[in-house]
Structure formats: C-alpha cells, structure tokens
Amino acid sequence: GAGVSQSPSNKVTEKGKDVELRCDPISGHTALYWYRQSLGQGLEFLIYFQGNSAPDKSGLPSDRFSAERTGGSVSTLTIQRTQQEDSAVYLCASSFPRSQRGARETQYFGPGTRLLVL
Amino acid sequence: GESVGLHLPTLSVQEGDNSIINCAYSNSASDYFIWYKQESGKGPQFIIDIRSNMDKRQGQRVTVLLNKTVKHLSLQIAATQPGDSAVYFCAESPGQAGTALIFGKGTTLSVSS
Numbered sequence: 001g002a003g004v005s006q007s008p009s010n011k012v013t014e015k016g017k018d019v020e021l022r023c024d025p026i027s028g029h030t031a032l033y034w035y036r037q038s039l040g041q042g043l044e045f046l047i048y049f050q051g052n053s054a055p056d057k058s059g060l061p062s063d064r065f066s067a068e069r070t071g072g073s074v075s076t077l078t079i080q081r082t083q084q085e086d087s088a089v090y091l092c093a094s095s096f097p098r099s100q101r102g103a104r105e106t107q108y109f110g111p112g113t114r115l116l117v118l
Numbered sequence: 119g120e121s122v123g124l125h126l127p128t129l130s131v132q133e134g135d136n137s138i139i140n141c142a143y144s145n146s147a148s149d150y151f152i153w154y155k156q157e158s159g160k161g162p163q164f165i166i167d168i169r170s171n172m173d174k175r176q177g178q179r180v181t182v183l184l185n186k187t188v189k190h191l192s193l194q195i196a197a198t199q200p201g202d203s204a205v206y207f208c209a210e211s212p213g214q215a216g217t218a219l220i221f222g223k224g225t226t227l228s229v230s231s
Contacts, residue, residue, distance in 0.1 A: 004161075033218055042207060043162070045218040059218070091161050105211065106152060107219060109161035 002026070004110035006092050012116045013082055021077040021113045025094030033093045033107060034067055034077050043091065049075060050097055082117045089114050130228045137198045139225045141191040141208035150211035152219065153182060153193045157204045165193070165206075195227075203229045 005024040013019050025032050034046040045059035049069045060066070064082075069075040079086055093107035131137050143151070149170040154162035168175045168182045168191075175182050181194040191208050205226050209219040 035218075035221075042223040043209075043219075043221040045220075048218050056218070093161075105150065106164055106167055108164060109154075111159075111161045 004092055004094050004108055006090075006110040006113050008113060009111065010114045010116075012118065014118055015084060016081055018078065018080045019082055019115065021079075021090050021092075021115070023075045023077070023092030023094075023110060025073060025075070025092070026108055029094035029096060029108075030072065031095045031097050031105070031107075032069060032075050033095075034075070035091045035093065036061075037089045037091055037112070039088075046077070046090075079115075082115075084117045087115055087117045126225055127223070128226045128228065130230065131198050133198060133200060133229055133231050135198050137193075137195040137202070137227060137229075139193045139195075139206050139208075139227065141193075141222055143189050143191060143208070143210045143220075145210060145212050145220070146186075146189065148210040148212050148220075151182070151184060151191050152209045152211075153180075153191075154207045154209060154221075155202075155204045156207065156224070162207060198227075198229050200229045200231055203227055 004026055007022045011019055030051045032049045035043040036046055037043050047060055047067045048056040064080045067077045089112040091109050091112045093109045095105050095107045152167040153165040155165050156162045166177045166180050166182050168184050173184050179196045183192045195202055205224040207221050207224045209221045211219055
C-alpha cells in the first residue's frame, strides 16, 4: 500500500514546549526507526522498534526524547522542553525485520517532519 | 569507531556523463549496504543495495560496486540526468540483528544541462 507517512510535515514551536511527531509505517513492516537529520548532515539514529521487543533507545540524545509504538504500528516521538538545538528534520523509516530469513531489511523512509524551535 | 564516510561532499557533472560517487566504511563486520537518494525537502529514497557476498550489483542506470578488501563502496550512475541531482548517502548495516543503519554525510550531485 502507501509508503511511510509522517505528520506534521512542519512544526514550529517555542523553546521549552513539548512536541509530538507521528509516524505511520508501511503495512506489514514490523521494524520502525526514528532518525534525526540536521541541516546538511547525515542521518543520526535515535530509536528502533521491532515487534514486541524492548526498543533500542541507544541513539536518543537526552531524556527529553522518548518514543512509543502502539499496537505494533503507529509510532510517536515526543520531545519535551524543546531546545533550539533540537531543530532538525525527524525521519521515520520502516522495514521487514532483519532477523526474518530471506526478507530484505531495506528501510523505507517517510518525508520527515521539519521541526523549528524558536 | 564505526562510521561511513564519503570521499567528496559535492560532485558536479554534465548531463549525459557517467557519475561515480564513492563511500568508505570502517566496520568490517558490515554485511549489507544501501545507497539512498535524497531530494530537497524529501526523505531518503532507496536506490540499490548489495550484500557482502557480492562485489557488484546492477540496477536501472545504476551500479553498486563493493570492495571489501579496502572497505570501499561506490555508486555509478550512467548517462546522468538533471533529475539525478540530489544528495546521495551510503549506509551500512553492521551485521547485528536489529541494528540501525549507519549513514555517511552524503554527496551532493549537481547535474547541469
């Protein structure tokens, strides 16, 4: 069906406010990733969900960042008390699970949410 | 440390030329590599991938070459078109189940008519 979708596409917020970013993965993809991309930079891994396993949070830059994935599908990335350095594009990707024999674990990306913290 | 880098941040070519974008990786345990294309304002788009048991893979107008001896990856684009203008990222999968891809910083390809 459709590709990975993310909302909102753009978000402008004031320093100190909380924001929630949403990701709808491709149907059937059990693996979901969040990345952050600062201007002119590569992608920085944030967090990874695979099925019902505990998420890999090793990339989260601080405890202001958290994410959840409800029902094994939609995921929400929350940034509390936003700072100006949080301004970036937040990208979500989904894939088949890497451990599934024969499945391609290629990650397919959504269009991203452009976050600007004033 | 584990990182994926690109040799050149920018590459400018004429329409119709062949383009070669290079990438060096440092993790010898990586067993899967992907090239992505990212156009302005969009998310990265899958182009082509290759597993470590191969040294070459061809797609439509694109070829990926893998040299494990020197840990080098390249993307060749034949007959480059203006629509190929974008940032190209290579990414490596470090070989552990569930580990996220490691991306380089990207090469900006500019194609002039």
